[in-house]
Amino acid sequence: xxxDGMVAIGAGLAVGLAGIGAGLGExxxxxxxxxxxxxxxxxxxxxxxxxxxxxxxVIFGLxxxxxLMFI
Amino acid sequence: xxxxxxxxxVSIVGSKDNFEKTAETLxxxxxxxxxDYGEESEYFQIGQPLEKASKASRFLVTLRSMLSYxxxxxxYEPKKVYSVGEIDSMLEEKVSDLESKxxxxxxxxxxxxxxxxxxxxxxxxxDPLKAIGLPVxxxxxxxxxxxxxxYFSANPMEKIMDVTKEFEIVISPYDKEFxxxxxxKSEFAQEVxxxxxxxxxxxxxxPEFEGTYDARLQEIEKRQEDLKSKIESLRxxxxxxxxxxxxxxLAMEEYLTIELEKSELPLRAAVSKYxxxxxxxxxxxxxxxxxxxxxxxxDGKVVVEQLTDKMKPPTALKNPxxxxxxxxxxxxxxxxxxxxxxxxxxxxxVFPLMFGFMLGDIGYGVVILILGLWLKTKLKTPGWQDLLxxxxxxAISTIAFGFIYGEFxxxxxxxxxxxxxxxxxxxxxxxxxxxxxxELAPAILVLTIAIGVLHMGIGYVFGIMNVKKxxxxxxxxxxxxxxxxxxxxxxxxxxxxxLNQMSGKFAFAPNFAYITATPLVIAWAxxxxxxxxxxxxxxxxxLLSNTISYARLLAVGLASVGFAIAFNYxxxxxxxxxxxVGIIAGIIIFLLGHFINxxxxxxxxxxxSLRLHYVEHFVKYFEGxxxxxxxxxxxxxxxxxx
Numbered sequence: 258x259x260x261d262g263m264v265a266i267g268a269g270l271a272v273g274l275a276g277i278g279a280g281l282g283e284x285x286x287x288x289x290x291x292x293x294x295x296x297x298x299x300x301x302x303x304x305x306x307x308x309x310x311x312x313x314x315v316i317f318g319l320x321x322x323x324x325l326m327f328i
Numbered sequence: 329x330x331x332x333x334x335x336x337x338v339s340i341v342g343s344k345d346n347f348e349k350t351a352e353t354l355x356x357x358x359x360x361x362x363x364d365y366g367e368e369s370e371y372f373q374i375g376q377p378l379e380k381a382s383k384a385s386r387f388l389v390t391l392r393s394m395l396s397y398x399x400x401x402x403x404y405e406p407k408k409v410y411s412v413g414e415i416d417s418m419l420e421e422k423v424s425d426l427e428s429k430x431x432x433x434x435x436x437x438x439x440x441x442x443x444x445x446x447x448x449x450x451x452x453x454x455d456p457l458k459a460i461g462l463p464v465x466x467x468x469x470x471x472x473x474x475x476x477x478x479y480f481s482a483n484p485m486e487k488i489m490d491v492t493k494e495f496e497i498v499i500s501p502y503d504k505e506f507x508x509x510x511x512x513k514s515e516f517a518q519e520v521x522x523x524x525x526x527x528x529x530x531x532x533x534x535p536e537f538e539g540t541y542d543a544r545l546q547e548i549e550k551r552q553e554d555l556k557s558k559i560e561s562l563r564x565x566x567x568x569x570x571x572x573x574x575x576x577x578l579a580m581e582e583y584l585t586i587e588l589e590k591s592e593l594p595l596r597a598a599v600s601k602y603x604x605x606x607x608x609x610x611x612x613x614x615x616x617x618x619x620x621x622x623x624x625x626x627d628g629k630v631v632v633e634q635l636t637d638k639m640k641p642p643t644a645l646k647n648p649x650x651x652x653x654x655x656x657x658x659x660x661x662x663x664x665x666x667x668x669x670x671x672x673x674x675x676x677x678v679f680p681l682m683f684g685f686m687l688g689d690i691g692y693g694v695v696i697l698i699l700g701l702w703l704k705t706k707l708k709t710p711g712w713q714d715l716l717x718x719x720x721x722x723a724i725s726t727i728a729f730g731f732i733y734g735e736f737x738x739x740x741x742x743x744x745x746x747x748x749x750x751x752x753x754x755x756x757x758x759x760x761x762x763x764x765x766x767e768l769a770p771a772i773l774v775l776t777i778a779i780g781v782l783h784m785g786i787g788y789v790f791g792i793m794n795v796k797k798x799x800x801x802x803x804x805x806x807x808x809x810x811x812x813x814x815x816x817x818x819x820x821x822x823x824x825x826x827l828n829q830m831s832g833k834f835a836f837a838p839n840f841a842y843i844t845a846t847p848l849v850i851a852w853a854x855x856x857x858x859x860x861x862x863x864x865x866x867x868x869x870x871l872l873s874n875t876i877s878y879a880r881l882l883a884v885g886l887a888s889v890g891f892a893i894a895f896n897y898x899x900x901x902x903x904x905x906x907x908x909v910g911i912i913a914g915i916i917i918f919l920l921g922h923f924i925n926x927x928x929x930x931x932x933x934x935x936x937s938l939r940l941h942y943v944e945h946f947v948k949y950f951e952g953x954x955x956x957x958x959x960x961x962x963x964x965x966x967x968x969x970x
Contacts, residue, residue: 303662306942309943313873313876313877316876319883323770
């Protein structure tokens with residue numbers, strides 16, 4: 258499948274920018290979750306759950322990049 | 329599987345003089361999860377600990393303080409297991425014997441450490457005192473003079489002149505500050521003190537000794553050496569003493585802990601003037617055994633009865649052997665409620681599959697397998713054992729998927745560019761069926777979405793079962809079934825989208841998938857508005873993002889293949905042709921690169937797989953917040969009953 262240069266750049270931006278966004282989202286939650294875990298180690302499961310919620314954004318970026326590159 | 333151990337609520341009632349025997353039996357059986365008696369009434373109060381409690385706890389404190397001195401490996405296996413009778417007969421004598429031997433040594437150690445600290449403090453002031461330049465015996469011991477020795481931020485001489493002329497000052501710069509001694513007549517001492525406080529005066533406690541500072545310094549250092557070696561040898565003596573008696577000490581500790589638990593049982597019971605009542609839960613199949621044992625031990629004077637009211641039974645998970653280690657992951661999330669579906673067994677199957685699906689490489693799989701098996705012989709604590717078993721399962725699944733993908737450390741084993749075919753000149757390997765992840769990525773992407781719909785669908789089915797059990801069918805339909813419909817409709821819509829893309833039609837051109845999805849969406853919307861309110865319609869998007877989230881199954885895998893291929897390319901195509909230096913550098917980069925990729929390959933698929941369970945799957949049905957079944961009793965390790 259031929260991929261134009263601009264499409265490749267677009268796909269890269271989709272993943273990269275989404276990654277930055279997810280990172281920014283996770284930093285605050287992660288810090289709070291670690292704080293909560295320090296108070297109560299039982300919080301680990303829920304802390305992990307909360308922390309990874311913004312991660313889905315990267316997957317969105319990834320799916321978009323796939324749509325760009327392959328379809 | 330899926331359901332926890334069935335519990336029955338029991339009451340144990342008897343006269344108080346049989347309490348001790350009951351406690352003995354209950355502790356030995358290790359079956360009853362006691363529900364603490366909370367409210368006190370006119371007739372029933374919380375009981376008082378038995379008499380032997382205070383003695384046991386006193387001995388226990390002594391023993392534990394001695395044991396805290398050495399680190400005992402939690403997986404330590406005793407060489408000699410003492411019988412309860414043996415311990416009971418020699419307990420008092422042995423504890424006081426050990427105490428007298430060990431405690432006196434510990435006290436010596438403490439005293440030596442104290443002296444070490446004092447000498448260290450003294451050492452710190454010797455250098456500044458030396459900078460003043462006066463012998464130490466001139467710095468104190470006067471009858472009519474007050475001496476201020478210490479640090480100053482600036483020279484206070486002129487300000488002191490305002491107070492009195494009758495003083496002497498010796499001062500010299502020292503480490504950005506000044507250090508000095510001021511000699512002043514006692515009657516002016518107070519006023520001078522006020523002045524020098526303005527100059528940031530901090531006192532130095534002048535030590536008492538004779539001779540020069542250097543000589544004293546040497547003396548201190550020698551003494552410190554002596555003390556350190558003394559402490560070291562004392563420590564070794566204590567450690568040797570304790571190591572020699574370790575089995576005995578641990579046995580006594582266990583014995584006393586158990587005695588204390590038994591004698592504190594009344595604190596959890598309801599006790600009247602003559603009788604006691606204990607309430608709690610027992611696994612249903614063990615009820616008869618417990619009833620028989622207790623009634624035998626007390627000649628039928630204590631009555632064990634099954635109660636019909638079920639308040640909040642504790643959860644004891646019941647899973648097949650292979651799934652047991654995954655209970656760790658379930659409990660990390662939360663303890664399932666008694667009536668809830670236990671997700672452990674399903675997770676035990678799906679988790680390794682997802683791990684393998686992501687990593688999928690024979691080479692990495694074998695390395696992780698060996699690593700896991702090796703660590704299992706080293707780290708003996710139960711938590712580590714569980715975790716490593718999970719890792720071993722995941723490694724096996726990784727190898728299996730490695731064959732499906734035909735990958736070995738990023739090299740293609742099968743197919744057109746087969747490395748095996750190149751080495752062996754055997755065309756067979758080019759025709760081995762396999763799935764090339766990089767070429768078939770779009771198809772795998774669709775597959776991951778399908779896995780997601782299936783995985784979450786199972787979650788909603790469990791959800792329906794949970795809600796039905798707790799609140800009835802109506803709630804199950806309004807809360808869970810509607811979302812199951814929504815999930816299926818999402819699956820259909822994505823299918824329709826893909827079908828249109830493949831046949832080159834407009835993305836939203838009607839096809840059978842869209843048409844089938846429409847009534848489902850309508851049914852979902854009606855149920856949701858009726859059951860939860862219109863606000864919850866927005867959750868459709870959450871569910872959509874949950875579904876797409878399963879694309880990470882592909883993404884993580886591709887990242888790991890990409891890394892491996894990049895390292896292999898660097899080494900084989902760029903460095904090896906450069907000659908001997910290139911080959912050496914290549915080997916280093918190859919090992920380092922794959923090591924890093926392997927670390928990521930353990931962490932990332934593990935975490936992502938866990939996340940798909942915790943965030944996408946569990947929230948569909950798993951509320952948790954249950955009480956973990958913890959029976960009254962203890963499994964003996966260092967002692968045995970006759």
